[in-house]
Amino acid sequence: MLAYERFGAGEPLVLVHGISHRRQAWYPVAERLAEQREVILFDLPGHGESPELVTDGRSVKDVLQDELIALFAELDLDSPHIAGNSLGGRIALEAAADGLVSSATGLSPAGFWKGDLDFLYIRAHFAALQTSARMAMPAAPTLARSAFARKVLLGSLMTHGDRVDAEHFLGDLHCMVAARPALRRIIREGVPFDSDIAADIPVTIAWGTKDRVLMPYQGRRARKQMPEAEHVWLDGSGHVPMSDDVDGVVDVLLRGSSHGLRATVADVA
Structure with missing residues (x-):
């Protein structure tokens, strides 16, 4: 069983950390979110306090999907909202494509690079x-x-x-x-995101303007690839924005899990 924490009140919001990070990545924003959401934090396989990542010949994508489904079942979560950072953002988008969630928010989600x-x-x-x-x-x-x-x-x-x-x-x-x-x-099996997400599942994508891991141009690629999603820039934030801009991240996550943002945000020049 994956290590997790669950607290707060309101509609459930599952938060997924990035590669080589841990659930505590969300601590800077978790208490604020818990005022309006039931917050679920967990460590991905091979990270934090969770068991190691074991694939047994399966793809990493399938293993992570199965672990997420098992977590939802263990916690009796039926189509919760989900948000993630980096790899966690990619997992959130894949969960939306699989119809497992009510909304998905990605903070610099992986999968929008140009090529090899x-x-x-x-x-x-x-x-x-x-x-x-x-x-x-x-x-x-x-x-x-x-x-x-x-x-x-x-x-x-x-x-x-x-x-x-x-x-x-x-x-x-x-x-x-x-x-x-x-x-x-996980890196060995990295491929671009190309899944389709049903129109009735709201998607929000936010990107730090000073992201040095997944460069901001990838946010512009995400906008072109997913024009139906809401796209937001976190001005001055890096790849892991939860400490850089607490107010901005809390706002994006709350609004994204309230069936999508409605504000129009201009592209970075």
Whole structure:
């Protein structure tokens, strides 16, 4: 069984973290969301406190879908709202395509890169993050006490890494290193998102204008590929925007899980 937390009141909203992260990624926004939603956080297989990712010859996509369905059944969730970041955003969109949810919101969802060369950059980025995390481990307790060090080490993921407290930073660092086997398996099967989502399932896609992992042009590609979705820019936010823009992310998630945003947001120049 996947590790999870469940709290708050209102319509259920399942939040899915990104690759090599953990459910605590949502902590900066979770309490605010819980004032209006029943919030469900969980660790993906091979991440955080969940069991390792075991495929047994199946595709990663099928395994993650089955795990999500099993979680919904365990928690007695019938078509909840779902939102995710990065890989979690891709999982949210796939859940919508499979008709498992009432709405889907993706924060910089994976799957909108241009081609193989573009995907190579993404793979290299995560390889560099893994190397940096492993190298930082011996000095991690000291580094964690420095807001400047946290900002630098988290700089490719968020613009305000200094807002992540020392304990959370250490937990994230340990999780990133421990998630290496799952990351390698998931990355190995990375393919563009090309599933169709029924028109009666509202979809929202938000992108940080300073995303350095899945570059903002991918947000523009998502807009062209999914013109029926609502598209939002999170000004000044990085790839993991929950600490960068608490108010903006809370607004997007609440409105996205209220059957879609209705505001028109211009493209980034």
